[in-house]
Amino acid sequence: MNALRTWWTRLTKHLRSARKPALVAVAVGLLLGLGGAAASGASKAPALPMDPPxxxxxxxxxxxxxxxxxxxxxxxxxxxxxxxxxxxxxxxxxxxxxxxxxxxxxxxxxxxxxxxxxxxxxxxxxxxxxxxxxxxxxxxxxxxxxxxxxxxxxxxxxxxxxxxxxxxxxxxxxxxxxxxxxxxxxxxxxxxxxxxxxxxxxxxxxxxxxxxxxxxxxxxxxxxxxxxxxxxxxxxxxxxxxxxxxxxxxxxxxANTEFKDEEFLEAPIQWTAARLREAVGQVSLWWILAPEPLIDSGKDTGINVEQNVNFLVRHTNVITLGLVALSIVIASIRISLTRQVQHAQDVVRSIVILVLVSGLSVLVINALVAMSSWYSTWILVRGLNPSSEEPLSRAAGQEAATAAIESFTGDLDNLNFVLLVLLSLCLLAGGLVQWVYMIVRIPVVTILAGTLPLAAAATNTEVGKSWMSHHLTYLGAFILVKPASVTVFVASARLFGSNSASASGPEAQFRGAVILLLMSLLLPALVKMIFPVVAPATGGQAASTTMVGGVLAGGARLVKR
Incomplete structure (x- = not known):
């Protein structure tokens, strides 16, 4: 307290001896200091209340x-x-x-x-x-x-x-x-x-x-x-x-920067890059959004699959019944020659299989297609948009796939033009081949479903067993190729996404491009390797490899020139 009193006495003496301007300056300084202290004491008061943000x-x-x-x-x-x-x-x-x-x-x-x-x-x-x-x-x-x-x-x-x-x-x-x-x-x-x-x-x-x-x-x-x-x-x-x-x-x-096709002569590189990005974005989605081969009146595919299956069943019934009669005759000859009842049991088993196939095949095939469609949608949404709380639906799956492809096509801007051209052509070739697989599913599943009773007519013979086995193998392969391909696509897209989040520079961008090539060019081969059951539906890998090989060879000649 004595120290504070001494400090105050010295300050008053100094102020009395100072000139008037100095006294005013000190007073103003004290007022500003007190004002600042008051302002800092009010935690929620703004610094400039007259100047709203x-x-x-x-x-x-x-x-x-x-x-x-x-x-x-x-x-x-x-x-x-x-x-x-x-x-x-x-x-x-x-x-x-x-x-x-x-x-x-x-x-x-x-x-x-x-x-x-x-x-x-x-x-x-x-x-x-x-x-x-x-x-x-x-x-x-x-x-x-x-x-x-x-x-x-x-x-x-x-x-x-x-x-x-x-x-x-x-x-x-x-x-x-x-x-x-x-x-x-x-x-x-x-x-x-x-x-x-x-x-x-x-x-x-x-x-x-x-x-x-x-x-x-x-x-x-x-x-x-x-x-x-x-x-x-x-x-x-x-x-x-x-x-x-x-x-x-x-x-x-x-100025309006709308880019029109007639500007090709003025800016051919930009025009080509823009069109390639658009094409890659569209083609990459085609196979994912391809319709499912449900045996119905065409609600999803626009093709009356049910009508075509019924047509095939009706018009092959004569052949089916003829094969059943022929298999019974063959079994009778074997029984008379070998005197073994095993051949009679084989005939009964064959007829039971034929009845079950004729009555339940469409129901079972539709259930498998529906399950594969549900799984494809589920893995797309959970893998590419895990935070989504929307009900699981085909639209939600399409939205997740579209967002993933759009995020990729936006990153293509940063690639070198030559790399962009080669990469785009490879992705287009792989995407088109994969789209062909998904479109071919509809007629293949239709034909196999319509002729399944025909294949089941003579399973008591070795030829009939082999025929039925191959029939079921191809039918299952073409049903399951879509969910298998979507699984590989989602895994690759997630890997690309984790890379692209920290990608910087041509090397990192090209690394992401290689992953995208993996999920388009090599997708059928990966599916065939990871899911052997669908191997019959991915036998056309050579077509994709040949197409892309031609693209790369042409690009190499272009660069060499």
């Missing part, structure tokens, strides 16, 4: 376009073509943990100094999701709104990004859209949910405008997934979840 700025000007960036409505982008110059920005209402942003900030700095529209939007979104107790500000207004705009079926909020639109069941039309609460606030705004409408309307944002380019960049993920037409393909996808958003100048027009 950019993510809290909301523009409710008539004609502005609002696009949610996730199914929960926690993040938005707005585009205003009616302002001068046109403007756009990002609005974040909650972070990736679901916590409200600037909730206590708004209360601390006085509501009147915060953007009015932002608090209305935050209250409406909270009312829509049914969590008004989260608010420390405008809780009463939120509860009033909840009676009119509460979501009938709230979306799943597990994901914090554009993929939430099509994951976790949020693509279901019955799931409530965040545009519901935005339209309740203002009917002057245009709200576009990517699941229902293209997020960047050219007529509204302006063709070849920078505003359109911003929109297509910031919504690139949903445009690609939902296959909307993109007017400015040169745009790059931007971070829409709280990172650095696109920093383009909305008022600066940009």
């Amino acid at each position: 950019p993510e809290a700025i909301v523009n409710f000007t008539d004609g502005c376009v609002y696009v949610p960036q996730m199914a929960s409505g926690w993040v938005w982008f707005w585009y205003c073509p009616t302002t001068n110059p046109p403007t756009n920005g990002q609005v974040r209402l909650r972070d990736n943990g679901g916590k409200l942003l600037y909730n206590d900030w708004g209360q601390a700095c006085c509501e009147g100094q915060a953007p009015e529209e932002y608090w209305r939007l935050q209250a409406a979104q909270t009312a829509w999701s049914g969590n008004c107790d989260d608010l420390t500000l405008r809780k009463g207004e939120c509860k009033d709104w909840a009676s009119t705009i509460k979501a009938k079926k709230p979306p799943n909020t597990t994901r914090y990004g554009p993929d939430s639109f099509w994951q976790d069941g949020n693509n279901d039309p019955s799931v409530s859209r965040p545009c519901e609460f935005l339209k309740a606030i203002s009917d002057k705004l245009v709200c576009l949910d990517p699941r229902d409408d293209p997020p960047c309307p050219t007529g509204t944002l302006g063709a070849s405008s920078q505003l359109l380019r911003n929109c297509e960049s910031q919504n690139a993920a949903v445009i690609t997934h939902f296959k909307y037409e993109q007017q400015t393909p040169g745009s790059q996808e931007c971070d829409t979840t709280g990172g650095a958003p696109c920093d383009y100048d909305p008022g600066q027009p940009v």
